[in-house]
Amino acid sequence: MPDRLQQQLEAFERALEGVRDEDSLYALQVAYIGRKGSISLLRRDMGKMSPDQRKQFGVEFNRVKRAIEAGIETRRQFLSDDARRRELERFEDLTMPPRRPEFGSLHPLTRTRRALASTFRRMGFDVEDGPHVEHGRYNFDFLNFLPDHPARDEQDTFFVEPRGDTSSRELVLRTHTSPIQVRTMLARTPPVRIIALGTVFRRDEDRTHSPMFHQIEGLYVDRGVTMADLKATLLQFTGSFFGPGLDVRLRPSFFPFVEPGAEFDMQCPFCRGARCVVCKQTGWIELGGSGMVHPNVLRDCGIDPAVYTGWAFGFGLDRMTMLLHDVPKLRYLFEGDIRFLEQFPC
Secondary structure, three states: OHHHHHHHHHHHHHHHHOOOOHHHHHHHHHHHHOOOOHHHHHHHHHHHOOHHHHHHHHHHHHHHHHHHHHHHHHHHHHHHHHHHHHHHOOOOOOOOOOOOOOOOOOOHHHHHHHHHHHHHHHOOOEEEOOOOEEEHHHHOHHHOOOOOOHHHOOOOOOEEOOOOOOOOOOEEEOOOOHHHHHHHHHHOOOOEEEEEEEEEEOOOOEOOEOOEEEEEEEEEEEOOOOHHHHHHHHHHHHHHHHOOOOOEEEEEEEEOOEEEEEEEEEEOOOOOOOOOOOOOOOOEEEEEEEEEEOHHHHHHOOOOOOOOEEEEEEEEHHHHHHHHHOOOOHHHHOOOOHHHHOOOOO
């Protein structure tokens, strides 16, 4: 039997020398080591052998099969290289320098989003995302929006009509990334420590607004969480992202989903309080809203407000991008003008 294996190997090697294309190579492979190939068929006789003969045959069979596989792979590489060589010979001048390839780069919004996510991950936050088309329960009801709140009107929000049902007003393009916070609180038990980044939609369009923009929101729910924890987190964030030594301040404000609520400002990172054009001569830059999560929101999400408290904040990624990259107009971020994007190489 080993002699028959060697004979088959020698026959294969002779046939391999005459192979000139991939189809012939594949046919040769099938003929020898395919399911019904001549080498494979010899293996069927192992059941008739003694244990010693079977062991000797197995060693020889594996050697021959590996040799055939190696020969096929070597020939396949030769055919590929030969085809490439003949393709190149079709061109008369191989010395002509190639065109310099154009390299793309990350959009400034993407850069800012990744930088923010990286900063908060280092601070111990998880990064969460959610659907763009949201149910009104998550976008409004769970967030303590009253039934007559202006955000529920068509002049403020994009409503989505489900297929086959034109009367429903339950689906909307999310107006903020807060539904991600709701979904997370419904799915987890405290402590919850996340940031939510993504695209949001509102019916605003003028020199300073776009119907599509981007937000980042933070949420922390645990026992004994206070406004002091919120300010400490914002201080840590501004120091990590913009550089150490920047102060933050909280100004009272109202938002349906927090109580108390506050606007938070950051000391201008460009003039560090000395007043400049960027901060409009105030020394401060307004970032967004914040506050302690409203007890109604915690209760609706299945969290006992008598046991747990939490804070939340949110601000616009687009404004942050404009500050970081000195972009004068919001529309530049969405027009896709290559002349603008080329100013931000990798």
